[in-house]
Amino acid sequence: MLPRHARVVARLLERLPGVGERTAARYVLHLLSSEPALTTALARALEELHVRVRPCERCGNLAEVDPERVESPILCDICADPRRDGSLLCVVARVQDLSAIERSGAMRGRYFVLGKLVSPLEGVGPDDLPLERLRARIVEEGVREVIVATPPSVDGEATALLLARELAQTGAQVSRIASGVPHGSDLEFADQVTLGRAIAGRRTGGA
Amino acid sequence: MLPRHARVVARLLERLPGVGERTAARYVLHLLSSEPALTTALARALEELHVRVRPCERCGNLAEVDPERVESPILCDICADPRRDGSLLCVVARVQDLSAIERSGAMRGRYFVLGKLVSPLEGVGPDDLPLERLRARIVEEGVREVIVATPPSVDGEATALLLARELAQTGAQVSRIASGVPHGSDLEFADQVTLGRAIAGRRTGGA
Numbered sequence: 221m222l223p224r225h226a227r228v229v230a231r232l233l234e235r236l237p238g239v240g241e242r243t244a245a246r247y248v249l250h251l252l253s254s255e256p257a258l259t260t261a262l263a264r265a266l267e268e269l270h271v272r273v274r275p276c277e278r279c280g281n282l283a284e285v286d287p288e289r290v291e292s293p294i295l296c297d298i299c300a301d302p303r304r305d306g307s308l309l310c311v312v313a314r315v316q317d318l319s320a321i322e323r324s325g326a327m328r329g330r331y332f333v334l335g336k337l338v339s340p341l342e343g344v345g346p347d348d349l350p351l352e353r354l355r356a357r358i359v360e361e362g363v364r365e366v367i368v369a370t371p372p373s374v375d376g377e378a379t380a381l382l383l384a385r386e387l388a389q390t391g392a393q394v395s396r397i398a399s400g401v402p403h404g405s406d407l408e409f410a411d412q413v414t415l416g417r418a419i420a421g422r423r424t425g426g427a
Numbered sequence: 428m429l430p431r432h433a434r435v436v437a438r439l440l441e442r443l444p445g446v447g448e449r450t451a452a453r454y455v456l457h458l459l460s461s462e463p464a465l466t467t468a469l470a471r472a473l474e475e476l477h478v479r480v481r482p483c484e485r486c487g488n489l490a491e492v493d494p495e496r497v498e499s500p501i502l503c504d505i506c507a508d509p510r511r512d513g514s515l516l517c518v519v520a521r522v523q524d525l526s527a528i529e530r531s532g533a534m535r536g537r538y539f540v541l542g543k544l545v546s547p548l549e550g551v552g553p554d555d556l557p558l559e560r561l562r563a564r565i566v567e568e569g570v571r572e573v574i575v576a577t578p579p580s581v582d583g584e585a586t587a588l589l590l591a592r593e594l595a596q597t598g599a600q601v602s603r604i605a606s607g608v609p610h611g612s613d614l615e616f617a618d619q620v621t622l623g624r625a626i627a628g629r630r631t632g633g634a
Contacts, residue, residue, distance in 0.1 A: 221504070221529055223491035225472070225479035232469045235461070236454045247443045248476070249523055252489060254442070256477040262439040265432070266470035269455070270463040272432035282459060284430035297428070316456055322428055 222248065278357070280333030281318055298322075298330055305329045307364040309357070309392075311383060313337050313371060321369060329367070332357065337375040338382055349379070351386050358390045365393045372399040372417070429455065485564070487540030488525055505529075505537055512536045514571040516564070516599075518590060520544050520578060528576060536574075539564065544582040545589055556586070558593050565597045572600045579606040579624070 222230060222245060229251075230244040239247075251259045268287075276283040276296035283296040298304060308329025312318045313336065321327050332354055336344050358366065368383050370376035384394045400418035401410050410418070429437060429452060436458075437451040446454075458466045475494075483490040483503035490503040505511060515536025519525045520543065528534050539561055543551050565573065575590050577583035591601045607625035608617050617625070 221526065223480050223489050223504070225475065225491060226489060229469075229472045229476055232465070232472055235465055237457050238450075238453075243445075245526070246445075246523070249489075249526075250444050251473070251476060252480055253522070258439070258442055259473050259476050262436075263470045263473035263476075265436045265439055266458070266466050266473065268432065269436055269458060269466050269470075273430050273459055282430050282433060282456075284432055296430070315460075316453070319428065319452070 226252065279331045280315070280335060281331055282315055306361050308367065309361075309363045309365070310367045310369050311354070312369050313376065313379070317369060317371070327367075329365075330361075334370070334379070337370060337373075337379040339375045339378075346382055346386070349382070351383075354383075355387065355390055358387065358392050363390075363392050365395060367395050367397060369397045433459065486538045487522070487542060488538055489522055513568050515574065516568075516570045516572070517574045517576050518561070519576045520583065520586070524576060524578070534574075536572075537568075541577070541586070544577060544580075544586045546582045546585075553589055553593070556589070558590075561590075562594065562597055565594065565599050570597075570599050572602060574602050574604060576604045 226248050230241070230248045233239055233244040233247050234241065251262075271287050272285055273282050274285045274294050275281070276299055277293035278295055278299045281296040281298060283294050285291075285294055305328045308327075309332055310318075310321060310327050310329055311332045311334060312321065313334050315333055318331050318333060321331075334349055334354075336348060338344055338346055338349065357363065366383070366387055368380045370379045370383075380396050384396075387394050398421055399414070400421055401407060401414060407415070433455050437448070437455045440446055440451040440454050441448060458469075478494050479492055480489050481492045481501050482488070483506055484500035485502055485506045488503040488505060490501050492498075492501055512535045515534075516539055517525075517528060517534050517536055518539045518541060519528065520541050522540055525538050525540060528538075541556055541561075543555060545551055545553055545556065564570065573590070573594055575587045577586045577590075587603050591603075594601050605628055606621070607628055608614060608621060614622070
């Protein structure tokens with residue numbers, strides 16, 4: 221049984237994704253048996269997290285902000301980078317997905333973070349998505365292709381269909397990332413839906 | 428790629444046991460997409476962790492301390508509890524092990540946290556263990572039985588042998604927790620050493 225204040229810290233750590241009672245207690249005991257400087261550094265860094273890291277006002281990605289001189293609008297590194305291809309816009313559900321695509325190095329355009337997916341089960345309808353802001357960006361920035369990179373789930377597909385329809389009038393071409401058998405995986409263990417998509421989305425020419 | 432300050436927080440979180448780059452980034456993104464109040468509460472609670480939670484000066488367990496009025500000596504709940512059996516002392520390597528034994532509810536005595544195990548590989552010798560403090564406690568508190576609950580590893584067994592020898596002159600009986608096949612496990616998957624110990628440590632009488 222941890223002392224009261226250690227339990228207070230543990231219960232807050234339990235709010236992190238995938239952290240249960242045991243893991244939280246392990247974290248607290250590790251901090252207590254380490255140099256106090258580590259805990260203090262973590263406390264101070266957390267105290268400033270929401271002040272220094274803010275949503276990019278153009279795309280929804282995370283942006284570093286100097287609290288001494290907040291610029292307006294707040295722009296992330298990608299939106300501020302003039303070498304990015306402004307005619308290519310990748311729409312993602314979450315910042316995590318944006319980070320994953322950035323790690324692939326396959327996207328040279330900019331992004332738009334929806335923040336959510338249409339989901340009848342969770343009561344999220346088309347009106348809850350920032351479609352107006354997305355359309356305005358496409359028109360203002362002269363975007364020629366919108367790559368919809370929502371996940372290949374029911375909600376992700378529904379959102380992709382909605383976007384294809386809603387963005388038709390902007391004149392931009394709307395494409396969808398490919399869904400199929402992941403690199404390095406074994407066909408034997410791929411599920412039916414994935415295999416069905418891999419076959420339906422087949423390409424000629426051997427690439 | 429996370430903004431600079433988010434990476435600072437992530438790198439500190441990576442110092443927690445079992446937390447890699449991916450998990451740390453996941454924690455940071457979760458905090459950033461949650462109410463700022465959660466991050467602030469966590470920061471403030473961590474800031475006070477080492478102030479409010481201190482080692483018990485008698486046994487090495489963790490003790491809650493009111494920073495406004497620090498008592499001397501600092502005692503943990505177990506050492507301060509008069510209902511505990513003072514004639515029974517359980518020696519453990521770490522606070523985590525003490526917590527695990529407390530959860531079992533099988534120990535009604537008090538504890539002594541060694542803090543380390545003898546380990547020739549890591550250069551920890553008998554002189555690095557707090558044997559003098561342990562012997563003094565046994566004598567002063569009239570301990571009749573010392574239960575050595577170091578882990579059933581090479582270092583844990585070496586430490587148990589050392590304690591049996593070094594505590595012989597105190598007059599207290601020195602016992603060792605049983606090692607064998609864990610409850611609910613399958614004999615088929617138990618390793619050779621565990622099965623060997625289970626057989627060597629067999630008990631008559633069917634219990």
